[in-house]
Amino acid sequence: MTATATTDPIDRLLSAIAAGLPGPAGVRDDILSELRDGLIEAAEANARNGLRYREAIDLAVRQFGDAHTLVASFWPEMAAARARRFVLGLFATGPVVAALWALAARSRGYGSERGLFDSGSAHLAAALFVVAAVGCGLWTIVATGRVLRRDRLAPQMLLLGAAATGAIAVIADLAVLSMLALPLAAFPGQIHQLALATAVLATGTRLAVTSHASWSCISSMSSSASQSLLSR
Numbered sequence: 001m002t003a004t005a006t007t008d009p010i011d012r013l014l015s016a017i018a019a020g021l022p023g024p025a026g027v028r029d030d031i032l033s034e035l036r037d038g039l040i041e042a043a044e045a046n047a048r049n050g051l052r053y054r055e056a057i058d059l060a061v062r063q064f065g066d067a068h069t070l071v072a073s074f075w076p077e078m079a080a081a082r083a084r085r086f087v088l089g090l091f092a093t094g095p096v097v098a099a100l101w102a103l104a105a106r107s108r109g110y111g112s113e114r115g116l117f118d119s120g121s122a123h124l125a126a127a128l129f130v131v132a133a134v135g136c137g138l139w140t141i142v143a144t145g146r147v148l149r150r151d152r153l154a155p156q157m158l159l160l161g162a163a164a165t166g167a168i169a170v171i172a173d174l175a176v177l178s179m180l181a182l183p184l185a186a187f188p189g190q191i192h193q194l195a196l197a198t199a200v201l202a203t204g205t206r207l208a209v210t211s212h213a214s215w216s217c218i219s220s221m222s223s224s225a226s227q228s229l230l231s232r
Helices: 003-019 025-048 053-064 067-106 120-143 155-185 190-231
Strands: none
Touching: 003 025, 003 053, 003 067, 025 053, 025 067, 067 120, 067 155, 067 190, 120 155, 155 190
């Protein structure tokens, strides 16, 4: 069977499915590739049973089902991949941003780290933020992995776990900016100012990306609910 013979019906179906599966491009591409291979194999089997190529392709498309049904069946996988990638990104960028702020604080000079972030309440708040973010994030990573059966967890719960982790990260980043940016800006020195600008830029970028991604997860929860109903 030639590729030309399969182009229109299969590509139309796959394009409709791709439009309904927002999330990591790599996971979506793997799903579409698997579907394309399955459609072509089904069409070839139909052709061996005596159907013309175009009829065999049309029948294969009907055998696989409509785009809405297929999107609903793959939505949990996409939701899990989206939530997992978001949380892993937060875990990767958190230590980098923290290191940049530590560098900015120490660039003021020897002993200048004293008097900054020294109160017990600040330490307690930081510890609570870290515990909450790590706890939500680890739950999301475990829930979206292979240890647990994802089919027992609603996709909305996975997206909610990722959004909660992101919300905690946003609050923590805002707290760091409000507590450290202005006090550190009062110290002179080109190296210090450059280190501070780098920390502020990194935090601002993380804030923007995390806020958008968290809201996207929340917005996707309603779509996930409707897709779950369609798959039943």
